[in-house]
Amino acid sequence: MFGRKGPDPAGQATGEALRLEGVRKVYGTDGNRVVALDGVSLSLPAGSFTAVMGPSGSGKSTLLQCAAGLDSPTEGRVLVDGAELTGENETELTKFRRQRIGFVFQQFNLLPTLNVMQNVVLPLKLAGRKVDRELAREVLGRVGLAERLGHLPAELSGGQQQRVAIARALVTRPHVLFADEPTGALDTRSARDVLGLLQESVHMSGQTVVMVTHDPVAASFANAVLYLADGRIVGHQSAPTAEAVAERMTHLAEEVERQRTMAEA
Amino acid sequence: MFGLALRSLRHRTGAFAASFLAMFLGSAIIMAFASMLDTAQASGATGTARETLSIMANVVGGWGLLLSVFAVASTLTLAVRQRAQEIALLKSVGATPAQLRRMITGEAAGLAVLAALLGIVPAMLLGRGLLGLLHGTDQVPSDIGYSFGPVALSMGIGITLVSAVAAAMITARRTTRVRVAESMADAAVGDGRMSRKRIVFAVLFLVAAGWEALITVTVMDGKGSDAMATSGQADILAAIGLALLSPVIMRGATAVAAGPLRALGSAGELAAATMRRRTSALASAVTPVILFVGTAVGTLFLQATENAAMDDAGLAKTAEQKSIETLNFVVIGMVVLFTAIMLVNTLIAAIAHRRREFGQTRLAGATPGQVLAAVGLESAVLTVTGVLCGTVASVFTIVPFGLARRDSATPDGSVWTYVAVVALAAVLTGVTAHGAARRAVRVPAVEAALR
Ligand SMILES: Nc1ncnc2c1ncn2[C@@H]1O[C@H](COP(=O)(O)OP(=O)(O)OP(=O)(O)O)[C@@H](O)[C@H]1O
Ligand SMILES: [Mg+2]
Numbered sequence: 001m002f003g004r005k006g007p008d009p010a011g012q013a014t015g016e017a018l019r020l021e022g023v024r025k026v027y028g029t030d031g032n033r034v035v036a037l038d039g040v041s042l043s044l045p046a047g048s049f050t051a052v053m054g055p056s057g058s059g060k061s062t063l064l065q066c067a068a069g070l071d072s073p074t075e076g077r078v079l080v081d082g083a084e085l086t087g088e089n090e091t092e093l094t095k096f097r098r099q100r101i102g103f104v105f106q107q108f109n110l111l112p113t114l115n116v117m118q119n120v121v122l123p124l125k126l127a128g129r130k131v132d133r134e135l136a137r138e139v140l141g142r143v144g145l146a147e148r149l150g151h152l153p154a155e156l157s158g159g160q161q162q163r164v165a166i167a168r169a170l171v172t173r174p175h176v177l178f179a180d181e182p183t184g185a186l187d188t189r190s191a192r193d194v195l196g197l198l199q200e201s202v203h204m205s206g207q208t209v210v211m212v213t214h215d216p217v218a219a220s221f222a223n224a225v226l227y228l229a230d231g232r233i234v235g236h237q238s239a240p241t242a243e244a245v246a247e248r249m250t251h252l253a254e255e256v257e258r259q260r261t262m263a264e265a
Numbered sequence: 266m267f268g269l270a271l272r273s274l275r276h277r278t279g280a281f282a283a284s285f286l287a288m289f290l291g292s293a294i295i296m297a298f299a300s301m302l303d304t305a306q307a308s309g310a311t312g313t314a315r316e317t318l319s320i321m322a323n324v325v326g327g328w329g330l331l332l333s334v335f336a337v338a339s340t341l342t343l344a345v346r347q348r349a350q351e352i353a354l355l356k357s358v359g360a361t362p363a364q365l366r367r368m369i370t371g372e373a374a375g376l377a378v379l380a381a382l383l384g385i386v387p388a389m390l391l392g393r394g395l396l397g398l399l400h401g402t403d404q405v406p407s408d409i410g411y412s413f414g415p416v417a418l419s420m421g422i423g424i425t426l427v428s429a430v431a432a433a434m435i436t437a438r439r440t441t442r443v444r445v446a447e448s449m450a451d452a453a454v455g456d457g458r459m460s461r462k463r464i465v466f467a468v469l470f471l472v473a474a475g476w477e478a479l480i481t482v483t484v485m486d487g488k489g490s491d492a493m494a495t496s497g498q499a500d501i502l503a504a505i506g507l508a509l510l511s512p513v514i515m516r517g518a519t520a521v522a523a524g525p526l527r528a529l530g531s532a533g534e535l536a537a538a539t540m541r542r543r544t545s546a547l548a549s550a551v552t553p554v555i556l557f558v559g560t561a562v563g564t565l566f567l568q569a570t571e572n573a574a575m576d577d578a579g580l581a582k583t584a585e586q587k588s589i590e591t592l593n594f595v596v597i598g599m600v601v602l603f604t605a606i607m608l609v610n611t612l613i614a615a616i617a618h619r620r621r622e623f624g625q626t627r628l629a630g631a632t633p634g635q636v637l638a639a640v641g642l643e644s645a646v647l648t649v650t651g652v653l654c655g656t657v658a659s660v661f662t663i664v665p666f667g668l669a670r671r672d673s674a675t676p677d678g679s680v681w682t683y684v685a686v687v688a689l690a691a692v693l694t695g696v697t698a699h700g701a702a703r704r705a706v707r708v709p710a711v712e713a714a715l716r
Contacts, residue, residue: 090710
């Protein structure tokens with residue numbers, strides 16, 4: 001278990017925000033089975049900002065999708081804010097997600113036909129919740145887009161689109177915000193803005209954030225890093241610096257390489 | 266490039282299925298009617314028999330031709346547009362616009378020749394049936410035998426090939442002119458602005474429809490069944506005119522529908538918001554509905570009024586009138602066939618194109634049920650708009666003919682005929698949209714949105 005106390009600046013409750021118990025995810029059928037997650041257990045406290053790192057294909061995206069209820073694990077349990085993520089079908093999983101989970105992707109995933117404001121309030125409307133436009137406007141102001149409410153995604157830069165996506169994920173006040181390479185398609189400057197926003201939401205509103213990234217600098221914005229290799233958690237690092245993360249990643253790559261050659265031999 | 270064209274065809278049978286079907290049916294119908302000219306030629310028919318055969322070939326065959334050219338063009342345009350991404354990709358690896366145009370027209374030409382060749386046998390059977398009909402009603406003496414020859418073959422293959430290549434060239438030009446960056450950006454959003462040319466054509470068609478209506482109530486007043494000749498086409502002309510105006514019409518319709526839709530809850534909100542930006546796509550989907558309702562309602566009630574007028578006069582139908590009735594139904598049959606192909610094809614393509622959008626909506630918190638409900642509401646707006654416009658178009662035929670034939674603006678015939686046509690349009694739209702949307706949401710949301 002890799003738990004760590006969050007910064008807890010505003011006296012937020014420091015319960016457990018996310019818990020995974022022995023989560024396995026197997027893709028494919030007998031002939032070509034891929035074990036993407038091989039028994040992952042972890043516990044993250046509320047108000048923490050965790051980065052997930054690992055070589056390509058190590059299962060980072062799968063981990064996030066299982067934890068966020070976008071996919072169901074083959075085995076194991078996922079608990080978000082104490083509630084077990086269960087659901088026979090997509091409709092039930094969607095209803096579970098609406099109340100507890102926000103998600104940000106590398107490709108933004110804004111609806112091209114809706115403007116900034118409409119995109120941000122969409123999750124509230126779909127959930128049949130009262131649409132608090134003041135709150136939406138405030139969140140959009142916080143991400144620096146107060147002036148662009150009527151614009152379509154195609155009229156915004158990548159960085160701006162990602163900030164809209166973050167505003168959309170935050171407006172429902174989810175317990176946990178998941179982000180899969182949120183800065184993967186952005187230049188350094190926009191990436192820093194986005195990371196700053198994620199960090200701010202942790203510090204200011206006690207949000208819990210889990211972020212997959214390939215970038216040691218991005219990981220250094222988090223207060224802990226989890227390392228994943230071949231579907232297993234293989235390391236943990238607190239208060240990471242970019243240099244320390246980069247070094248660890250180099251070792252990890254070598255380690256994985258060595259284990260693979262040993263396995264083949 | 267031709268090799269690439271063939272390979273591309275083999276991997277995209279789905280996208281081209283509708284074009285192929287339209288070409289196949291179109292060429293079969295064109296050849297069947299054109300073979301009446303071969304028959305007249307080979308048998309040495311003279312007088313009224315020859316005249317009947319050539320009217321059959323030219324008038325009814327002419328409508329078949331117009332319809333099939335329209336269907337081929339519309340389905341092919343969609344098939345090419347669906348590949349905007351692939352075309353952008355080819356461009357980004359160095360294909361020139363000329364190469365791409367050759368590839369696209371090459372595909373269309375290959376498809377057209379194949380479809381026309383396969384259409385020959387059904388065309389022969391159809392033509393034989395047609396001649397049998399003319400024999401049966403004594404319009405053509407029974408010693409005139411059927412023949413299928415050079416006129417049918419050259420018209421069938423020629424027209425199918427030319428219309429396919431022309432449609433492909435126009436679309437290819439439009440698709441390949443877009444710059445690489447733009448087409449990669451996948452701007453699926455059209456706001457339905459119309460070109461000046463389109464407006465001019467729309468006005469021309471509507472004026473022509475109005476003119477036919479005017480001639481019917483003035484010149485043809487009291488001329489009996491002959492009034493059919495001028496009023497019968499007014500509905501098609503008006504329907505084409507309205508179909509050309511469909512982007513504007515859909516913009517109006519979505520604005521009007523937005524209020525009621527929003528009152529229906531979250532799915533309605535979603536439908537209202539997305540429809541506003543998708544008027545171009547909606548316009549191409551409403552076109553076949555307008556054509557279908559306009560011509561079907563117009564022709565069916567025209568015939569009902571004619572039948573009532575004959576009953577009033579206590580007259581039995583002559584052989585010629587009977588065959589006109591049959592031909593009216595043949596025309597309706599063709600209209601239903603081609604507009605149904607266009608409708609189903611347009612809807613399936615439009616919805617398959619939105620798989621990613623549906624995935625994104627689901628990631629934003631929509632249940633599959635909400636997505637399906639939003640699509641259902643969209644098709645409802647589509648059907649209502651199409652039915653209203655189609656009904657307006659049919660009035661151009663029904664009212665003038667009623668006035669000329671029976672001095673009554675209200676047509677004869679049963680309300681249930683109208684209900685049946687509307688129901689068919691609604692079921693076709695609803696079932697196709699729902700089926701396609703179901704297929705689209707069966708893909709896991711993450712996969713649909715990210716891949
Ligand atoms: N839908 C799927 N079907 C089959 N195998 C899959 C599927 N999705 C992922 N996998 C496999 O599961 C493993 C983990 O994939 P995952 O996408 O989680 O990796 P990742 O760590 O996110 O990699 P990257 O850094 O490249 O994004 C990989 O071997 C991948 O090929
Ligand atoms: Mg990944």
